[in-house]
Amino acid sequence: MQYILPSIRLWLVTFLVCVVLYTALILGFAQAATPFAANGSIVAVGGKAVGSELVAQKFTSPRYFWPRPSAVDYNAMGAAGSNKSPTSPDLTKRAEETIAAYGATPDRPLPADLVAASGGGLDPHISLAGALYQAGRVAEARGLPRGEVERLIEAQAASVGGPLAPERIVNVLQLNLALDRLGR
Structure with missing residues (x-):
């Protein structure tokens, strides 16, 4: 039980950084640099x-x-x-x-x-x-x-x-x- 809560926190941080933040960063950069191609x-x-x-x-x-x-x-x-x-x-x-x-x-x-x-x-x-x-x-x-x-x-x-x-x-x-x- 002592490992479940830290594991969930690690999963949540990894998800937010690798999925949400990274995707938003790449999408934002693409929209700013080459909006025609990005769309x-x-x-x-x-x-x-x-x-x-x-x-x-x-x-x-x-x-x-x-x-x-x-x-x-x-x-x-x-x-x-x-x-x-x-x-x-x-x-x-x-x-x-x-x-x-x-x-x-x-x-x-x-x-x-x-x-x-x-x-x-x-x-x-x-x-x-x-x-x-x-x-x-x-x-x-x-x-x-x-x-x-x-x-x-x-x-x-x-x-x-x-x-x-x-x-x-x-x-x-x-x-x-x-x-x-x-x-x-």
Whole structure:
């Protein structure tokens, strides 16, 4: 009995310091230093939330750029890869359907990132090559010159990896919002 009361006090102090105080400190610092990121990088248009810069969304209309495939159907509550073997018939079927949806041919192969899901299934970016591959379809669906769509893609592309990963990538949500701002 002599150890129960000190044990409870130690548990309470540990809980308050490690759970409550630490969490409040980290949250307060994040809110002060980077409030946009701390609040989920939510993108709003006209005061209405339309998505997050950090989580892929499912776009299926030919008027929009499509993201990478998602093993979790773009559900942020269950971010995960598929855990299927590369020889899985399910993955083969999904890849064949994706290739057919893009109209890829041996003469015009589909960039790999448009066929393969990312590890978490929610990667909001595609490669510059993946965006340029879709430019023709999007331009035609919107009645825009392909060159205008390609210039928009180039303007949205960024090299976020620095010198160690210089390949340029494009945030699909931001690119689609930029398209909508064109008004067609």
